[in-house]
Each structure stands twice: as structure tokens, then as C-alpha cells.
Amino acid sequence: MVGNGKTRAATRRQFLLDAARNAGGVTLVGVGLAFHAGQARALPPEAIRPPGARAEPGFLAACLRCGMCVRDCPYQILNLAKLGQTIATGTPYFVARTGPCEMCVDIPCVKACPSGALDPDLTDINRARMGLAVLADHETCLNFLGLRCEVCYRACPLSDKAITLEQQQNPRSSAYATFIPTVHSDQCTGCGKCEHACVLETAAIRVLPRHLTKGELGEHYRLGWEEQKRAGKPLIEGVTGLPDRMPEATR
Amino acid sequence: MVGNGKTRAATRRQFLLDAARNAGGVTLVGVGLAFHAGQARALPPEAIRPPGARAEPGFLAACLRCGMCVRDCPYQILNLAKLGQTIATGTPYFVARTGPCEMCVDIPCVKACPSGALDPDLTDINRARMGLAVLADHETCLNFLGLRCEVCYRACPLSDKAITLEQQQNPRSSAYATFIPTVHSDQCTGCGKCEHACVLETAAIRVLPRHLTKGELGEHYRLGWEEQKRAGKPLIEGVTGLPDRMPEATR
Amino acid sequence: MKRGVGSDAIRVKGWLAAHRWLLARRATQLTVLALFLAGPWLGYWIVKGNLNFSLTLGVLPLADPYVLLQSLVAGHRPERKALVGAAVILFAYFVAGGRTYCAWVCPVNAVTDAAHWLRARLGVPGGVIIPRSTRYWILAMTLALAWITGSIAWELVNPISILHRGIIFGIGVGWAVIVAVFLLDLFVAERAWCGRLCPVGAFYSAVATFSPLRIVAVRREQCNDCADCYTVCPEPLVIRPALKGADDGIGPVILSPHCTNCGRCIDVCSRHVFAFGSRFSNHRQPLADAAQHVAARKVTAVEL
């Protein structure tokens, strides 16, 4: 049964060549698929992942594309991306303007997720961070224009926390004030109810990925009024006397 | 030389089968590539096309990926997307935070474009609409916090037109005013100099695609102060008397 | 006149018995699909989800172990529900023979069977030769991709998921992928997708290496060499050792993990050669009986 050395060498050689041929062809397909997978990470900003979703690269490693979250959403706002969309095929998303997250207290979508693509540690829906609302267009927002629309403020599930109305002087008339809907990023869950509710043809308030819109102060900045609140008293006792520098002539 | 009917039929059949085999295999590749091309339309919002760029689908039909715009940009802010990025391979873009458009008056990038992917009808750089600046984070913007940073306002090539400083009452102290950098969408070119200049660790002002941020008023809205400016006089002569509705008891 | 494949079996056993396993298989495929569709279409939520993960009657989790493996390789540590679901499926297909999934559950099977049927009707010749080992290379490639890209890359293009998820959740332009698979099997290469390319099949082949449930050529001495079994078998290479190995002391169990346990060979055999059995049946048929079987076969040949 044992072939001679030459035959065995020829057999090994043939095996290696066959393997190389197969591997070469498959590598070609693999390279194409790898680049496609890279491109598929580009989640369009309008598509919002369900609450608790891991950051996009991790999400695409974890999501099984099973649609359990879609099924258990009582408001049926979630969709699985279809081939041909610019969202990774089979992954869940919603569009705030069409149907925002209704912020169920028991978060059934997260409970339904079998893989942990939606983080099961998210048990308080108010801690969800699906995105961040931004009053992106002050030019068309009715409240900016002096009306008291305030629909976004009233639609917000965390009204007076995630969105407050900040009184401002109306620049066009001292007889009136404006009440500016103001989003607070430490409270906003990105549910999209404000964007959904906006009465304009195209919403002036938008939910966008946090990394697209959130600025970051340098570490060395301190906000005096917050330090004071934290300290419970003025940070400097009494009135600080600063040296007066007056022009020579007035001395 | 003429074969009999049977042979010719067999030849025709073989030809058709070969063609079908080839077409079938190529269709498989084509379907894959078509979906990849679909996915490649998802331009990430951080990537800004050069001035005059057609809207994304049209741009991807027109751009020859030649890099002439990249070469003729005197400030070398433009890059050609490499394979592995989530921008269609070989197409030009810039990132505002790294290097904004310097708004050359002769727009050399548009002149360099051989295909019209960058519209040659754009001859006034101030009419470019590469995106729209949005003061996305009022929580970290130093001017919102009461300082007079105003770097974005000063960096703006259309300062006092595309960005103005709007005086507001400081909500924390009646002794001071705040000066809010305010973007005007009819003037903003989306060059990105404001985002580039923002002194924060992560910019509070961002250039984003217009469709992501621009709201749209219903057609029936009229802005009284603008109508009045247009008419050159108050729209209603004298003071309008409105019926007073008082509670019964006070009548 | 050309003898139709399986016509002997139909004459001997009757049409129904000659299509028993094929009908059972189609019924199973349809039932699985119906269970998934009862929820979204009729509101009876017996099974929720799709083949990648599902929950039956709210208690039984089932997960695709290959998808989960890719998720692991991509760097994610899945939650228990998915792990349990994958373990159940792994165990079930270990017992039932891994590629039983391909023949009895996978929705693409109907597409490629249809392509194969049409290929035979149109008389399309063999086409491109793709080695059967290619699927293992693709399996390795998908796992490498999961690792390199840190995502379940194969799920972006997997025709099984696209079709099954598509039927249940809406397919969009995903039908183009299914048409492409159909055209591949019809014109480009015979039995190309399921038999040579699909990494899911390759994965389940690996699972089936030691599966107890196997098809056995129990009455192989009655074989009249009509070759109908080879013709209908999607993986004809698996039959020969079991059917013809008597003299070498091989078989009668079809041990190859490539066998999909579809049972068409049982249907199509007019001599009742094949039957479902266990991989341990080999022990019952010692080498010494071989001569006897040869004698028996001769008798059979005379009977015809």
C-alpha cells in the first residue's frame, strides 16, 4: 500500500497545488467581501439603532440579524435592513421621523436580544443613548421665530430634563420673549420623539449620532456656577479686589 | 462547408449554453458588485466633497477618480479615498477639522475637474454649498458659556454674513451678555473653517450635510418682519383693534 | 425508450412510496417555514425570529452555531440565550446528521433543487468544475473575515439568511441574490451552491463527522446497478463505499459527512437497498458474510 517516494512527492505536490488554487480563488472572493464589510460599517446617520445597541463595530460583531428585537417592539418601529439599503443587511434600526422609540419601561427589545448586541445591562430606558437630539436649524424652529410651538418639548419623554425651554429676549421686540427648546446631552436618550413631533415640513430638531454633534471642553475648563453649586457656597470669600489699571492721565 | 441542420442546431445549442454559463457566472459577480455600489453611496457625514460637487448619486456617476482636483488644490486639503475607507474608492473629499476649504476665489479644484463632477458653473466660491455649519453643541461652546471666544466667527470667510454674533442675555447673570455664534444657512458655504478653528478638544460647531440638519418651514408660514421689510412699511395701517374677551365678572 | 430515473421504483413500490422521503422533506421544509410565518402572517406566535436565532413558544431558543461562531471570532462574547440556542442546534444536528439541515430545513435547498431539475430538463452539461473542498476554504475564509473585520461579514451576503429573513421580514432587492444562486446552479456548475460553495453546509458537514443517524445500504446485496441512486443524490460520491464496499469490508453505512440524509436514494431504489439506520450498523455485517451477499446478488439479477 505504501507508494514510492516519487509518487508520494507527486501526490503531495498535487495536493498543495489544488489547495493553492482553491485558496487563491477563495482569497479573491474574501478580499472583495472584506472591503464590502468595511464599507458596510458606514451606518447612515438617519438610521438609529435600538436602545442599548453597542457602538457600530461591536454591534456588527454581536448582532445575529434574527429580528427578535423587531418582533418584541410593541410599537413596531424597528426594521431589519434589507439588501440594497446602506445599512448592514439584516440589522435592526429605526428612523426617528417615521417612528421614534416609545421608551417602554421594560425595554422589550433589549430583553428579546439573545446575543447581547443590545446590552442587557441597560435596565433603565432613561439611560439609553441611541443618539442625541440637536436643534439643528434655529432658522426654521417656530420657537426661535417667536411662536410658542414647543411641541418637541412636550413630546419629550424626559421633558424639562432632556429638553428645557430657555427664556430669551426676542431679538425683534422687547415686548416679547422667546422660549428656546434646549437639549441637555446628559439626559437625552436619542429616542427621536422630538424629531418625530416637530411640526415643520422637515424637522428643525434632529437625532444624530453623538460623535457627529457633541463637542468636548478642554479638561482645564471649570464652570464657576457649577463649582459653586457643588461647593454649596461661593468659591472665594467676599468680593475679590482686582488691581485697577487706569490710563496714566486719570490717575 | 454548410453543415446539416442537426449539426447547426447542436452548435447553436452549445453556443447558447456557453453563453448562459458565462452570463450566469458574471451575473453572480455583478449582483455582488451592484450591492457593493449601493452600499458605497453611504458617504460618511465627516467627509466633505470639494466645492461644486454634485449631489452624491450624480457625483458617483460623474467623478472620474483622476485626482486632478487634489493636485490643483493649493492648500492640499483634498484626499482621494483609499480602499478600506467608507468613502467610494478614489473620490475626493476633505475633513473640516483636519483641513478646511480655504475658499480660493479662482476655485482651482473646480477648474481642474475634467468631467463636471465639480460643477463648472460654480464661479463664485461664496456660492459653494459643501455642507452647512451647525453650532451643534451649545453646552460646550465657550460663547454659550459666557466667554467671548468667537474664534469660529472670526475664522469664517463670510464673517458677519454666514456667522453673526447674536447678543443674548446671560441666563446666569444680568450683569453680562452672551454673544451666540449664529450660522445663516443662506450664506454658509460649508467650508469648515469654523469647525477647524473651534478651540475645544472636540469642536462644538460642525459642518454637516445640509439634508441632515436643515429644517423646512411649511409654505403657509410668513415672517412678519421680513414681509414688512420687503413691503417697506407696516403691513397693516395703524394699530389693529382686536376684540377684548374679559371674564364675565369684570365686564 | 429512455428509462426515467426512479421509474423502476415507482413500478415496484408505487408512486407514493417512491417519493416518500422527498414528500416528507418538502413537508418539513414547508412546515418549518410555516411555523416562522404563522406569527407575522396569522398572528400565531409559535416561532419568533429566523434561522439565525429563534424562540419557540417563548421558551426554546435555537441559534445558528455557525453564525455564533463567527460572532465569537469577531470578538463578541454572546449572552447565554444565544449560546444555549446554539448548543441545542449543535446537539440536534449532531444526532440527526449535520447536513440534514441542508436537505430538510434550509430554504435555499428548494431553489437549488429547482435549478437542478431545470438543468436536467434543459440538458445543460456539467459546466465549470468546482472542487467539493472549496466550501471548506470558504468556511475558513468567512471565519478569517470575521476575525479581520471584527464583524459577521458573511451575513452581509449569506443567501440562506437573505432568503429566509427575506420571506419573513421582507426581502427588498435581496431576490437578486437568490436569482444569482439559481442561475449559478442552472448554468454555471452542477450542484454548485449547496454542494461546493456554501460554508453553512461545510460547517454542518463538520458537525456530522460522528453523527449516529445515517443512511445505510442495508440490502446492498440486492443492488441491480441501475444507478438511479447516484443520479438523484446531491453528493453521489458518498454512496459508492457503502454500496459497493462489501468485498473490501467497507459499509454498508454511508459514513461520509457530506451525505445530507435527504433519503432520495431510499425512495428511488426499487430493490429496497437503502434505509435510515445508525452509524453502528457496520458491526452487524462482518466481512465473512461478503461471499454470501455476492451470491444473493446473483440471484437477484436472475430474478429481474
Added chain:
Amino acid sequence: MKRGVGSDAIRVKGWLAAHRWLLARRATQLTVLALFLAGPWLGYWIVKGNLNFSLTLGVLPLADPYVLLQSLVAGHRPERKALVGAAVILFAYFVAGGRTYCAWVCPVNAVTDAAHWLRARLGVPGGVIIPRSTRYWILAMTLALAWITGSIAWELVNPISILHRGIIFGIGVGWAVIVAVFLLDLFVAERAWCGRLCPVGAFYSAVATFSPLRIVAVRREQCNDCADCYTVCPEPLVIRPALKGADDGIGPVILSPHCTNCGRCIDVCSRHVFAFGSRFSNHRQPLADAAQHVAARKVTAVEL
């Protein structure tokens, strides 16, 4: 001892003359690349852009007509500069023989030639059979895709652009595509990319249908059947009609648009059979001379 391909030519003509066109071709490929790189690397902006579009000395626009065609099909009406550039290139390659681009300019040629060289050294056998017509199907597919997707879809994956643009503007992980093409030609199928798949080559084949500049087997009566020309030719099918068609009144011009005008057949022939010439050379050699040629060939054979 095994006779090396081209060894006769080296003995008869000397090494340099036996590599004349190969060296000229490599020099041209390098010169084209150097012209593109002189700008970004050294600051001498002789040529700006890349093979898809370039501007030479600020005045001469050159554009890839195939890319421009896709742009047109995708629904864009290009500006004049691109149209003029494409017209110049179309005219140039019509005159010079379309696939002259493949052999003398395209940077992928060096990659696939290297793969072919290594394939011969390693003794890798033929591999998968891909029909030469596949490139036309791919050409049709890319145009269909441009129309369906409304974008120049092929440019997302075109190895020529990726390599050439990559060398000039930075390649990123694009080298993986080039490695894949190399592996394809090395292991999967002989001369697969340039000869069977690349739609750019197919496009230039179409351009070359009536090209005047052709290789001519001017002294075909001197052929000693050493077959070295077939061995080195990337498209060996094109040679036979021109070389052996004397009796049928065919040739001596290589009329096939698949010929890349690489000139290796001229180099490698010790009998000076081939030379660059015009497609109208056929008229100079009437059928009546055939007998004479056959006689001449016999003399040649005796001489050896």
C-alpha cells in the same frame, strides 16, 4: 536537456536583440509611471492625474474612454475636457492597436507577468478553465451596472485604477486587491486576469478591431515550428491563423484584436518570422505564392 524558451533566438540574435521588445515594453511602462510620479515625488509636473484622466504639460488631456463610457451610461454628461481626452486616447489606441495599452501601459501587466513567470517556475498546471469570452460578459456587466446603479460601479474594484492611483496617491489596503490578482493568475487559472476577465482589455480589443498597426508574420515561410512564440504569447490563439494560414490564403497579419502588440513573438523567434507592420500587409502576399513558401520552408528545415 530541455531547450529553454527563446534560447535559439538568443543564440542566433544575441541576448539584447532577443529581448528588444520586452525591454522596450518595460521601459515604456516605467516611463509612463515615472511621468506620473515626477510631479508628486520630484515636483516636476509633466503629467498630472492618473490613467483615468491626466493632463500633460497643462495642455494635453487624456482620458480613459471606458471609464467615460460608464459615466455616460450612468447618466452623466461629461465636460468637454474629458470628452476630448477620451477621443485622443481612442484615436491613439485605434492606430496603435487597442490592447497595446495592456502590454505597454497598464501597470497590472507587470503583476500578471510576474505571476505567469512564477507559475512557470513552480510548474503550476493550467487550473480552472475560464473562457476568453468572459471578459466581454464582464464588460457588458460593468456597463449594465453603471446604468442600474447610476454610478461608475466598476471603478470601486478595478485593479488597474486601484494600483495606478494607489502608486501615485497612496494605496491604503488596496494592495490586497493586487495580491488577489497575483494569486489568481499564479494558482487559480493561467493568464486569468488580463486574458479572460479584465473588461478594460475587452474594451480595447473592441477598439482594436480595425487597428492599422499589427504584428505580421512577414517571413512565415521560415518558421521552423519551434513553438516558442506560442509559449511566450499571452494570447496564443492569435498566432496560428497568421503563421500557418498560408495554404488557406490567410495572414500573414495577426488580425485578432486580442493581440496585445507586446512583440514577444518577434523577440523570441530565431528565424525573424515576425515584425511590426500594417494590417494591410495581407494584400502583398497573394495566395498564388503559397506553393513557393512551402518550398522555401523545406529549404529552411534542411538548413537547420
